[in-house]
Amino acid sequence: MAKKLEFESVPGGVNAAVGYLAWSAACGIKPGADKSKQDLALIFSESPSVAAAVFTTNQVKAAPVRVSQAHLKTRNVRAVLLNSGNANACTGAPGLRAAERMAAAAGAGLGVHANQVLIGSTGRIGVSLPVEKIEAAFPDLTKADGRSGSTAAARAIMTSDTFPKESAVRVRLGGKRVTIGGIAKGAGMINPNMATMLAVLTTDARIEKALLQRALKQAAEHSFNCITVDGDMSTNDTVFVLANGRAGGPLLTARGADYERFTAALTEVCRHLARQIVEDGEGVTKFVEVRVSGAASARDARLAAEAIANSTLVKCAWFGGDPNWGRIMDALGYCGAKLHEDHVEIFYGGLCAVRQGVASKVAPARIQEVVRRKKFMVEAKLHLGTAEHVVFTTDLSTEYVKLNMGE
Amino acid sequence: MAKKLEFESVPGGVNAAVGYLAWSAACGIKPGADKSKQDLALIFSESPSVAAAVFTTNQVKAAPVRVSQAHLKTRNVRAVLLNSGNANACTGAPGLRAAERMAAAAGAGLGVHANQVLIGSTGRIGVSLPVEKIEAAFPDLTKADGRSGSTAAARAIMTSDTFPKESAVRVRLGGKRVTIGGIAKGAGMINPNMATMLAVLTTDARIEKALLQRALKQAAEHSFNCITVDGDMSTNDTVFVLANGRAGGPLLTARGADYERFTAALTEVCRHLARQIVEDGEGVTKFVEVRVSGAASARDARLAAEAIANSTLVKCAWFGGDPNWGRIMDALGYCGAKLHEDHVEIFYGGLCAVRQGVASKVAPARIQEVVRRKKFMVEAKLHLGTAEHVVFTTDLSTEYVKLNMGE
Numbered sequence: 001m002a003k004k005l006e007f008e009s010v011p012g013g014v015n016a017a018v019g020y021l022a023w024s025a026a027c028g029i030k031p032g033a034d035k036s037k038q039d040l041a042l043i044f045s046e047s048p049s050v051a052a053a054v055f056t057t058n059q060v061k062a063a064p065v066r067v068s069q070a071h072l073k074t075r076n077v078r079a080v081l082l083n084s085g086n087a088n089a090c091t092g093a094p095g096l097r098a099a100e101r102m103a104a105a106a107g108a109g110l111g112v113h114a115n116q117v118l119i120g121s122t123g124r125i126g127v128s129l130p131v132e133k134i135e136a137a138f139p140d141l142t143k144a145d146g147r148s149g150s151t152a153a154a155r156a157i158m159t160s161d162t163f164p165k166e167s168a169v170r171v172r173l174g175g176k177r178v179t180i181g182g183i184a185k186g187a188g189m190i191n192p193n194m195a196t197m198l199a200v201l202t203t204d205a206r207i208e209k210a211l212l213q214r215a216l217k218q219a220a221e222h223s224f225n226c227i228t229v230d231g232d233m234s235t236n237d238t239v240f241v242l243a244n245g246r247a248g249g250p251l252l253t254a255r256g257a258d259y260e261r262f263t264a265a266l267t268e269v270c271r272h273l274a275r276q277i278v279e280d281g282e283g284v285t286k287f288v289e290v291r292v293s294g295a296a297s298a299r300d301a302r303l304a305a306e307a308i309a310n311s312t313l314v315k316c317a318w319f320g321g322d323p324n325w326g327r328i329m330d331a332l333g334y335c336g337a338k339l340h341e342d343h344v345e346i347f348y349g350g351l352c353a354v355r356q357g358v359a360s361k362v363a364p365a366r367i368q369e370v371v372r373r374k375k376f377m378v379e380a381k382l383h384l385g386t387a388e389h390v391v392f393t394t395d396l397s398t399e400y401v402k403l404n405m406g407e
Numbered sequence: 408m409a410k411k412l413e414f415e416s417v418p419g420g421v422n423a424a425v426g427y428l429a430w431s432a433a434c435g436i437k438p439g440a441d442k443s444k445q446d447l448a449l450i451f452s453e454s455p456s457v458a459a460a461v462f463t464t465n466q467v468k469a470a471p472v473r474v475s476q477a478h479l480k481t482r483n484v485r486a487v488l489l490n491s492g493n494a495n496a497c498t499g500a501p502g503l504r505a506a507e508r509m510a511a512a513a514g515a516g517l518g519v520h521a522n523q524v525l526i527g528s529t530g531r532i533g534v535s536l537p538v539e540k541i542e543a544a545f546p547d548l549t550k551a552d553g554r555s556g557s558t559a560a561a562r563a564i565m566t567s568d569t570f571p572k573e574s575a576v577r578v579r580l581g582g583k584r585v586t587i588g589g590i591a592k593g594a595g596m597i598n599p600n601m602a603t604m605l606a607v608l609t610t611d612a613r614i615e616k617a618l619l620q621r622a623l624k625q626a627a628e629h630s631f632n633c634i635t636v637d638g639d640m641s642t643n644d645t646v647f648v649l650a651n652g653r654a655g656g657p658l659l660t661a662r663g664a665d666y667e668r669f670t671a672a673l674t675e676v677c678r679h680l681a682r683q684i685v686e687d688g689e690g691v692t693k694f695v696e697v698r699v700s701g702a703a704s705a706r707d708a709r710l711a712a713e714a715i716a717n718s719t720l721v722k723c724a725w726f727g728g729d730p731n732w733g734r735i736m737d738a739l740g741y742c743g744a745k746l747h748e749d750h751v752e753i754f755y756g757g758l759c760a761v762r763q764g765v766a767s768k769v770a771p772a773r774i775q776e777v778v779r780r781k782k783f784m785v786e787a788k789l790h791l792g793t794a795e796h797v798v799f800t801t802d803l804s805t806e807y808v809k810l811n812m813g814e
Contacts, residue, residue, distance in 0.1 A: 057741070058737065058740035058741045059739075059740040059741070059746045059748065060736050060737060060739060060740030060741075060746070060748050060764075061740075061748070087733070089733065089736075089737075090732075090733055090736050090748070090761070090764055090765055090766075091765060092749065092763065092764060092765040095765075124733065125732075125733025125734070125736060125737065126732060126733040126736070126761075126765070126766050127766075235733075235736070235737050235740055312719065312803070312807075312811075313811055316807070316808050316811035316812050317811065317812065319808060319812045320811075320812025322812065325533060326494070326496065326497055326531065326532025326533040326642075327532070329467050329496075329497050329532060329533070329642070330465065330467060330532065330642055332466075332467065333465035333466040333467030333468075333642060334464070334465045334466070339466045339467070341466065341467050341468075341497070342499065354497070354533075356499070357467075357497055357499060358497055358498060358499040358502075358533070359497070359533050359534075396719075396808060397808065398805040398808045398809060400719075400723070400808075401723050401726060401803060401804065401805045401807075401808055402805060404719075404720055404723035404724065404727075405723050405724065405726045405727025405728075405729065
């Protein structure tokens, strides 16, 4: 962002903007006998809205990704239907048909066309989606008062997440009060270029579809694409945004001050959701901000920050509260970024551990004290240029392994 | 290798070839009060020898790597001195001086020039090497009978390894019996393009220096560069080979049948050592051969095999005995190789789990039975071409995390 722009946090998640309803239900997709497990969420715009999306770059794309990519061509999108407990990925032609039936079920339930419905799924890969359970959830699903359903919807899309993730901000655009809100889920397979994550954002801004797409892409680049838990990129990652224009004011059609303000606010919501995803990563005991500065290029800064953030050895050391800066030097050395070993400085929470590529004079015990905290920052200064990149990441715990060793 | 060539396994490690002595000692570098911990190994060629080496491609290079790169210019290399317990990496100019003193100490002890000595170090990064302890190990170090010191030397270079690694084979070249043997250490930071590993190979073959370098590079490509434990590439990885010509016969100066036979035998020794390194990876409970076939290019085959072998989620699933082929599909999707999702087949120990990108009809319980074994093979067939690549790897266990969470 070029400069700090003013916006205020507000409650409400996907209900925060004017004209959006949210519902959720336990339709029986999540395994186990407990039918009370919420696994279906529906977000509905009462008015016509334009939509944009960012999807996984994984070449293996889940059926809901393919179906939503097609439905995004619709100029008036009205709803997003999400299920947890089953990713509907690697399910072939039957999976595609199931995904289309999901959209059709929501369309019928809401009185709109199936192609006005976007869909998302998250959960186990390679298992047939029992779409008839989703169909059976209608028409009851929309009977509740949808004006305060955001938190329950955020909870219904959780998989191994431990808390629902919501965010919303308010900003002034063209003299009008505009709100942007959202919900998200994360947990495993979290990596730049989209995490195992689903997010739905809603706004009452009046903005053209193409410009909304541009804003979302920029916001995702500075938020969801800057987080990593385990370096694995999923088949289902999706961020949707709906804009219904209910805030009024002039239609945003071109870049300029209002666009910048809107994008900054959208980015703020995305960053807040992204941070919650990292903090709730599987088995996470520490939240670490990895900053690489002084890189020769933006690409180098990203390569270096991601190498540090994804190093199994670095993450295990953090779990143990061990600074082990040698492993960071090692990651810098193999990441592919331009590097002069004897220029490197490494800081933990502002304390210099490495100067000119070798141990500084700071007492190791002081640096260890930083790494024992629940949250800390690690910065590597390469002293080769001016590019920098920040990644939010976690440690790698024995609990992570246990969570991922079986079903 | 073009075809199967005949060689027989023999005992003796670095002592197996004619004219090599090996010694080891506990000189006090390894931390802790236990002075009996072996941490110094010396391999000596009684006759003039040519040497070749393959080093880490990490841009952060340990001092012994830099010093050995310079000493390799010598046409007559006589010895390799290795220490464990300290990597002498990220130690700046004092580290370089310490590395040079290591070589000088061995040269003085053996009556050869310092630049006829190659050196290697393995252990913690960023800690000053107490080189005076190495100097003090001479002249006692070479007093023992060095003709059977290989196993003790292999033990002295261990860090978190749990067993010493040796291999040797005999092959006929130009009517003469030629022997190639070696020792190695591995454990953590094991990744293609060289592991955290040191290896020393010795041979009595008569071969030109440049050809020896070519053979070693080829052998490493098909062995040490095909293994991965944790995806981290170290600052110290080194493979040395010495050839003293004591087997007699014509000097190998050009490629041809004898060169192919020699390289095949050298590769066999390297592969055997590499397999031992993977089997002894930190916290390993399973040894997995990952094969990708039918790739559009050799690069694609390698990208795909390494993505599977390095996926944290895939490795955690294996630890739990869970096939979880969805995670393999996911890795194939993000690895960057050309992929048609609906062409993919995945096999576990020969059992087809995925056909045309979706679950096969084979009962999951049968596939799970394969993944519960200590050793198994996973093969992904991409059906896009003829390229294939094999990587030897491991699971990721809670024990791995515990071993790497602190000092």
